[in-house]
Structures are given as structure tokens and as C-alpha cells.
Amino acid sequence: MYGNHVGLKDVTLSIDKGEFVFIVGPSGSGKSTFIKLISRELKADEGHIYVGDKDVVRMSNREIPDLRRSIGMVFQNFRLLPNKTVYENVAFAMEVVRSPRRTIKRQVPQILSVMGISDKAKNFPHELSMGEQQRVAIARAVINGPQVLIADEPTGNLDPETAWEIMKLLDLINRRGTTVVMVTHAIDIVNRMNKRAVTIEAGRITGDSKGGLA
Amino acid sequence: MFRGLRYTIRESFVSLFRSKVMTVASVFSITAMLLILGLFFLLTVNVNMATEGVKNQFDTIEVFLLDETTEEDAAIISKSLTSMDQVADVQFISKDQAMAEFRQRFGSNAYLLDGLTTNPLPNSLRVKLSDIQDGELVAEICRNFSGIEDVRYYQSEISKILDVTDVLQKGALIIIAFLIIVSVVVVSNTIKLTVMSREAEIRIMKNVGATNWFIRGPLLLQGILIGCISALIALGVTFFVYREFVATYGSQVAALMTMEMVSPEFMLINLAWIFAALGASIGAFGSIISMRKFLKA
Numbered sequence: 001m002y003g004n005h006v007g008l009k010d011v012t013l014s015i016d017k018g019e020f021v022f023i024v025g026p027s028g029s030g031k032s033t034f035i036k037l038i039s040r041e042l043k044a045d046e047g048h049i050y051v052g053d054k055d056v057v058r059m060s061n062r063e064i065p066d067l068r069r070s071i072g073m074v075f076q077n078f079r080l081l082p083n084k085t086v087y088e089n090v091a092f093a094m095e096v097v098r099s100p101r102r103t104i105k106r107q108v109p110q111i112l113s114v115m116g117i118s119d120k121a122k123n124f125p126h127e128l129s130m131g132e133q134q135r136v137a138i139a140r141a142v143i144n145g146p147q148v149l150i151a152d153e154p155t156g157n158l159d160p161e162t163a164w165e166i167m168k169l170l171d172l173i174n175r176r177g178t179t180v181v182m183v184t185h186a187i188d189i190v191n192r193m194n195k196r197a198v199t200i201e202a203g204r205i206t207g208d209s210k211g212g213l214a
Numbered sequence: 215m216f217r218g219l220r221y222t223i224r225e226s227f228v229s230l231f232r233s234k235v236m237t238v239a240s241v242f243s244i245t246a247m248l249l250i251l252g253l254f255f256l257l258t259v260n261v262n263m264a265t266e267g268v269k270n271q272f273d274t275i276e277v278f279l280l281d282e283t284t285e286e287d288a289a290i291i292s293k294s295l296t297s298m299d300q301v302a303d304v305q306f307i308s309k310d311q312a313m314a315e316f317r318q319r320f321g322s323n324a325y326l327l328d329g330l331t332t333n334p335l336p337n338s339l340r341v342k343l344s345d346i347q348d349g350e351l352v353a354e355i356c357r358n359f360s361g362i363e364d365v366r367y368y369q370s371e372i373s374k375i376l377d378v379t380d381v382l383q384k385g386a387l388i389i390i391a392f393l394i395i396v397s398v399v400v401v402s403n404t405i406k407l408t409v410m411s412r413e414a415e416i417r418i419m420k421n422v423g424a425t426n427w428f429i430r431g432p433l434l435l436q437g438i439l440i441g442c443i444s445a446l447i448a449l450g451v452t453f454f455v456y457r458e459f460v461a462t463y464g465s466q467v468a469a470l471m472t473m474e475m476v477s478p479e480f481m482l483i484n485l486a487w488i489f490a491a492l493g494a495s496i497g498a499f500g501s502i503i504s505m506r507k508f509l510k511a
Contacts, residue, residue, distance in 0.1 A: 039421070069423030079418050095221055096424040140422070 072141030244444035401500030441497025
């Protein structure tokens with residue numbers, strides 16, 4: 001790696017379809033780099049990264065949009081469009097993949113209801129609480145039915161109670177068949193969820209345990 | 215396909231209105247540059263027309279014959295001149311014809327000529343050149359025939375006019391090229407501001423898997439729309455100002471240049487094409503340049 005990105009070296013990790021995996025580690029350990037490599041925001045210098053049966057490293061630029069459509073992304077700062085309503089923010093992800101308008105009109109209210117924010121459809125992001133904004137972001141990430149949901153510190157800005165609500169949503173999405181990879185340093189959440197946890201420190205994997213952190 | 219088109223069109227209009235200040239700034243700068251360009255265009259076209267007019271008036275050499283020269287001699291001279299490639303046509307003008315033309319030029323004052331008992335005007339040959347560049351050569355040949363009193367050809371005047379128009383045309387071309395470059399830079403900068411203000415949005419679009427063309431489309435159309443709006447404004451302003459100018463000063467200019475000014479309607483049609491093509495391509499080019507960096511990864 002180069003620039004201000006933390007390097008990752010000799011990392012070998014396999015995540016099965018339908019798994020729920022935490023990536024844990026101190027800040028600056030390479031967690032964010034890991035995510036950027038998967039979504040091809042960064043290109044690995046060497047090695048292979050497979051999402052499904054596609055090698056992300058050898059992929060041409062033209063294949064990147066398809067890759068990203070198969071990955072839903074959720075961020076600590078939500079990354080919602082401030083000048084679009086909740087409904088429009090979610091519908092936007094479907095417009096990008098050119099879904100028919102009728103499909104959009106049917107599916108967006110459905111997912112908003114699953115996320116428990118149906119009554120906020122016409123509100124703008126700044127009118128929502130942090131937890132509600134993250135629910136919108138999750139709705140947007142899963143609306144196109146991705147294989148994998150990647151969440152980068154999704155609870156970082158939330159109080160513990162709201163954070164746990166979000167975790168329950170992610171768990172629900174996982175139980176519906178989507179692989180979930182969540183980067184966090186909230187150790188209490190990792191242990192409470194009791195799922196597989198991979199520890200990254202200084203660009204290397206230093207731990208991989210089932211049922212929370214050992 | 216049509217779904218994508220509708221999205222592109224809607225988004226470009228929305229973004230046009232959402233970033234009002236940026237749009238107005240871009241429209242203002244392209245309009246300004248098109249106005250200056252239009253001014254030079256009007257000037258060049260008019261000067262070109264005037265030059266052509268002057269050329270047509272000065273493509274004739276007048277060869278005045280001595281009174282002793284018979285019409286047969288004149289016919290021989292005429293024949294040998296006609297055989298030259300550089301000569302388009304030779305016309306014999308008799309004393310009487312010359313007087314008739316002279317009277318016509320005097321118009322209502324022609325009675326002043328009634329006092330003349332003899333016709334003082336000589337017979338002459340009017341030599342029309344096929345190319346004005348050969349004027350001096352042909353004039354020299356005419357001087358060498360015997361039986362000739364005088365050869366009149368306005369060589370120095372013509373070459374002066376040609377020099378001036380040449381400089382004018384080249385100057386206008388350089389200034390127009392310069393203006394085009396400046397306005398591409400201006401537009402690309404204003405659209406870059408739009409792109410930067412929408413950087414978050416673009417990043418989100420890429421995150422959810424938008425293709426580059428999906429992101430580029432609305433911005434490209436936005437640039438083209440800005441260009442077309444500017445072209446429309448510039449066209450309107452140029453047309454009305456020019457029409458007023460022709461209406462007010464047209465006759466004076468016509469007297470000065472011995473040529474009518476080019477009609478505003480003719481200018482309207484030509485400028486419409488030039489402005490639309492230039493405005494749209496400046497807008498498109500400007501937006502492509504400004505987006506390049508943002509769409510790399």
C-alpha cells in the first residue's frame with residue numbers, strides 16, 4: 001500500500017456465504033483498508049480477493065459497478081444525500097441500477113417498513129435522529145439485494161441503546177441470507193452478538209475466533 | 215435505455231436549478247464570450263462583403279485610346295487582350311457611350327454638359343480582370359500597345375484595402391480562438407465547482423454501483439444546457455443590437471463602404487448555428503474536463 005493508507009500484508013481470510021463476521025482492531029490497524037480493497041476503492045498490489053467467484057484484484061474498471069452492486073455499504077457517518085428525502089435516498093440506489101419505476105415504488109416502502117421508518121419517508125435526513133438515519137442507510141444498502149453487506153463502524157456515532165437496535169437489524173438481514181461483514185472496535189457489541197470475530201493488528205490477522213472475542 | 219434517458223434529463227434540470235448561482239455564473243461567462251465572438255463575426259462578415267464589393271469595383275482597367283486610333287486598331291488590341299488568361303472580358307466604349315455614362319452620373323445636373331460643342335472624352339477599352347492579383351501585369355501590357363493615351367488602374371488603393379482586411383481577418387481569428395479557450399476554462403471551472411459540491415453524492419453513487427456514464431450523463435447534459443441557454447441569450451442580444459445598428463447607421467455605413475450592410479436576418483440564421491454549436495460544445499467539453507479527475511477510481 002501507499003499514500004496514507006495502512007498496509008495489509010499476508011492476510012488470508014475466508015468468509016462463507018451467509019456468515020456474520022466482525023473485523024476488530026485498533027484504529028490505524030488496516031480495517032478500513034480491508035473494506036476498501038473488497039469494494040475496489042483501493043486496488044491490492046498483489047494477491048487475490050474473491051467476492052463470489054469474481055477476483056476483485058484482476059477485475060477491469062468496467063466490472064467495478066457490478067461488483068459494488070453486489071456489495072451493500074453502510075458507514076459510520078451514514079452518507080445520506082442531504083437534499084433528498086428518506087424515500088428518495090433509498091430509491092436513488094434503485095435508480096442507479098436502472099430498476100423500473102414500478103418496482104421502485106413497490107419495494108422502497110417495503111424496506112422502509114422492515115427498517116421501521118415508514119413514517120419518515122417524506123422527511124429529510126437532518127430531520128431524523130442518528131439511529132433513524134442509519135436505518136435509512138441500511139435500507140439503501142440492502143434494497144438491491146446484495147450478496148454481502150459491509151458495515152464500517154455502523155454504530156460509531158450512536159448511543160448504546162440505539163446501537164443495539166441497529167445490531168438487531170443487521171442480524172435480521174443476515175438471517176435472511178445476506179453475508180454481513182462489520183468493522184468495529186466496540187468490543188462489548190462483538191461479545192454480546194456472539195459471532196465470529198477476526199482481529200487485525202498492524203496490517204496482520206492476529207486472531208480469528210467463533211462466539212465473540214476470545 | 216429510455217429509463218436511463220429520463221433519469222439523465224430529470225437530474226440535469228434538477229441540478230441546473232439546484233445550483234442556481236453556479237448556473238448563472240456559467241451562463242454569464244459563456245454569454246459574454248459569445249457576445250464578443252458575435253461582435254467579431256458581424257465585423258468580419260461585413261468587412262468581407264465590403265472587400266468583395268471593392269474588389270468587384272476595382273477589377274477593371276481602363277485603357278484610353280488616342281483619337282487617331284481607329285476602331286479597327288482598337289479591335290486588334292482588344293482581341294490580343296482577350297486571348298490572355300488573366301483577362302476575363304474586354305469591352306469597347308466609344309466616345310458617345312462614355313459621354314452618355316458621364317451624363318448619367320451627373321444626373322439632374324446633366325444640362326451643364328449641354329454647352330459642350332465637341333465630345334472631349336476619348337474612346338476606351340474596359341478590361342475586366344479574371345483575377346485581381348494580375349492587375350499590375352495586365353496594366354503594364356496595356357501601356358505597351360501603340361495608339362494608347364493613358365491606362366488607369368487603382369492598384370495601390372486595392373492592395374492597401376486587401377492588406378487591411380487580411381490583418382483584420384487574421385486578428386479576428388486569433389481573438390476568437392483565444393476566447394474559445396478562455397470560455398472552456400471558465401465553464402470547466404464552474405462545473406468543477408458543481409462537481410465538488412456534489413462530491414459526496416458522486417461518491418455515494420459509486421458506492422451503490424453507478425457506472426461512470428450514469429454519473430457523467432446528467433452533468434454532461436447540464437453543461438450542454440448551460441451552453442445552449444447562453445447561446446440563446448447571446449443570439450437574442452446580438453440580433454436585436456445589430457438590427458438596431460443597421461436601422462440607425464446602415465445607410466451611413468453603406469455610403470462609406472459603397473456596400474449595403476449584411477442583413478440582420480441572414481446574420482440571425484448563421485449566428486444561431488455558430489452559437490448553438492459553440493455553446494453546446496463548450497459546455498460539454500468544459501464538463502467533461504471538470505469530471506475527469508472525480509471519476510477515475
